[in-house]
Amino acid sequence: RQGSSVVEFLLKEPDTFAVRAITRDPTSPAARALAARGVEVVKADLSSLAETAAAFAGAWGVFGLTQFYVHGFEGEQLHGKNIVDAAVQQGVKHLVWSTVEGREGECAAISWRSKALIEDRIIASGIPYTFVYIPMYYENFWTDFFAPKYDEEKGFNWTVGFLPDVPIFAFSVSDVGGLVVPAFREPEKYTGSKIKTVVDWLTLRDIASQFSEVTGEKASLAVELTPEAFEASRHADHPAAELMYLSWEFVCRAGPESGYRVRYIYTFPLHAGTDCFDRSCAAGPETDAVDPPAGEDISAVVEGQPTCQEARTRAQGGGCRAEEAGAAARGQAERLSVT
16 A cells, blocks of 8 residues: 555656556556556566566666565565665666664564665665655554454444553555655655654554544444553464564654654645544645655654544545544444454
8 A cells, every 4th residue: 555655646746757556466456547547557576586677677766665464574575685686687766665663772573673674685785765664554453453343332442452542653554655755756865864754643542532533433442451461462372472562562662752753843744635543634724745854864743734624534545524434434344353
C-alpha cells in the first residue's frame, strides 16, 4: 500500500514524472486499474536480480520497500540486495527507501534490524538516497495485525499486547507519497536525508475513544496490560512474542519527548488533506502543500489542523462519512477478526 500511495502522488505531477509500477502480477485488478490510468506496469519478482534489473531499465528514480512480515528475514534481505544491485546496474539516480529505526540502541526486533542492514547496503553502494522512516499505520488497527472484534453488546473491541496509555507514533499509509515525492522532485535537497515522520501520537485508548466519537459506535480495549503483564508478554508461548515485545518496547522509548522523532512542528499539513486518525482535512479550509524540510535527520509532526466537518475512517481503505463509518467498519471487523 505504500507503493500505491507513491504512485498516486506521482500521478498528480504528470508534467514532471512518468510512472512505472512493478508487480508480480500485472493481470491483477489493481495493476490493470493503474495501466488504465496511464501507468506503465511491468512484471518482476524481487527474488530475481535479472527481473528486477530489467524492471528498472531506463528509470531515473526508484521508491523501494521490502516486506519482512511476508517474506521473512532471508527473503527481505534478498529483495533489498536485488533492489540495490539492480539500481546500481541501471544507473538509477535517486533511491528513496522505506525503513524504520533498527540500529544499535534503537529497536532490537529482527524485523526492524533487517531494515537497518539494507540501509547499510544502500549507503555502501554509493547510490544517492533518501530514507523515509515510516510510523505505525492507522490501518494496522483494521488488518490481521490488530483487527478488532465486534459484537452487538460491546461494539468494537481491540486486543493489543501493549500498554494502553503510551503514545504511538502513527499516520495513514495513504500519506507516504506526500513524503516521498518531494525527494524525487528536489533530489539535490534531499539526498542523504532521513525523514522521520509522525502525524498523530495515539495511545490505544485514544484509538478506541476517537473511533467512538467519530462513528457513534461503542468501542473499547478488550485488554489493558499492566507494565508487569507487558514485560511478561516477551516470554509468552507464541513464535512472535519477543519480536512484538521488542517492537513495542521501542515505541515506549520513542515517545514525543524522546528525540527519536524530534518534534518539528508544521502549522500546515505535510500535504493538503493529510489524515489524522479522527478527522480529515477534506472539508476544512484550503491549505497549501508543505514539503518536509531537507538536510540532516528530519522529523515532522502535523499540528494546527483545521476543525473538520467530515471525518473518515480507514475501515475499507477509503473515506466515509461519520454516519456511514460504523456500518462499514462493522463489516470489516467481522471479516478480519482473528481468533
